[in-house]
Amino acid sequence: MSAEIVSLKDATSGAAAEILVSQGFNCFRFLASVRGRLVDVIYAPPDFAAGTGRPSRGGIPLLFPFPGRIPGTTFRWEGRDYPLEPGDALGNAIHGFALWRHWRVLERSDRRVVGQFHAWRDDPTLRTRWPADFRITATYELDANRLDASFLMENPCDRPLPCGFGSHPYFRMPLGGDKPDDCTVKLPVSARWELKQMLPSGARLELANATAFASGQRFGDMQLDDVFTGLAFDGPWCTTSIHDPATGCSVTQRFDGAFRECVVYTPPHRQAICIEPYTCVPGPFALAERGIDAGLKIVPPGGSFTARVEISVSS
Secondary structure (H helix, E strand, C coil), X not given: CCCCEEEEECCCCXXXXXXXXXXXXXXXXXXXXXXXXXXXXXXXXXXXXXXXXXXXXXXXXXXXCCCCEECCCEEEECCEEEECCCCCCCCCEEXXXXXXXXXXXXXXXXXXXXXXXXXXXXXXXXHHCCCCCCEEEEEEEEECCEEEEEEEEECCCXXXXXXXXXXXXXXXXXXXXXXXXXXEEECCCCEEEEEECCEEEEEEEECCCHHHHHHCEEHHHCXXXXXXXXXXXXXXXXXXXXXECCCCEEEEEEEEXXXXXXXXXXXXXXXXXXXXXXXXXXXXXXXXXXXXXXXXXXXXXXXXXXXXXXXXXXX
């Protein structure tokens, strides 16, 4: 099956975006117009649009019904085992099902598109692989140099839905300049979850250098694959940012209170940084069984929850 791509365009600003519908409704390109010059905000490998590689290696993968890792390839819930697939180098399942699947386009216009993945309808094999049916609807809309994203997670089933959601953007480094190491990254975080073999142990560790994270660090000094928490919100929003001093260009990501953790990953190729808002800790299921508040959501039959993310570009 050939790749299905939806293109968005803001005629006034010249901003543009592309969404790979056939592989996870992944927004793999966002171009903003800054002082008459297009800035490429989102990193994806050159062949990403073909939709034949791993969807988690670029763009903005949407992670549902679980973000991050689940230990091994069997998910046990309420006395029943559900088979998963290994997705990382350690043999763990990772990032859910939605990022791999072909979504359906429900609405589209020049600046806006709505897509949906309904598990048991769009992939009946998932009936045996997760405790309940689920439906995720994503809306992307261009507003000048801002990309607005809203997400609706629903339980259309007659049994409770255990889940968590994450957005996994790859922000391109640098932002039009030629020295990625000189870019500054601001993260308003105050703690991190201890990881053992890339899975949270349940221990929450306060950051000794939280002020440095919030005020900004050189990308060249960052090497991270961490789950941060203790997020600072200004009203309804938590704000992270990247600034390229060579061009004066800044990218700001704001996300709402549906999210309580932020995974930050610097890929080995150093062409991007992932700043990923999660509604829960990776692998929250085992932690919840131990009485640890890991952000796990149990959505009742007919229930739902929403989340919002905004990515904007300025100079």
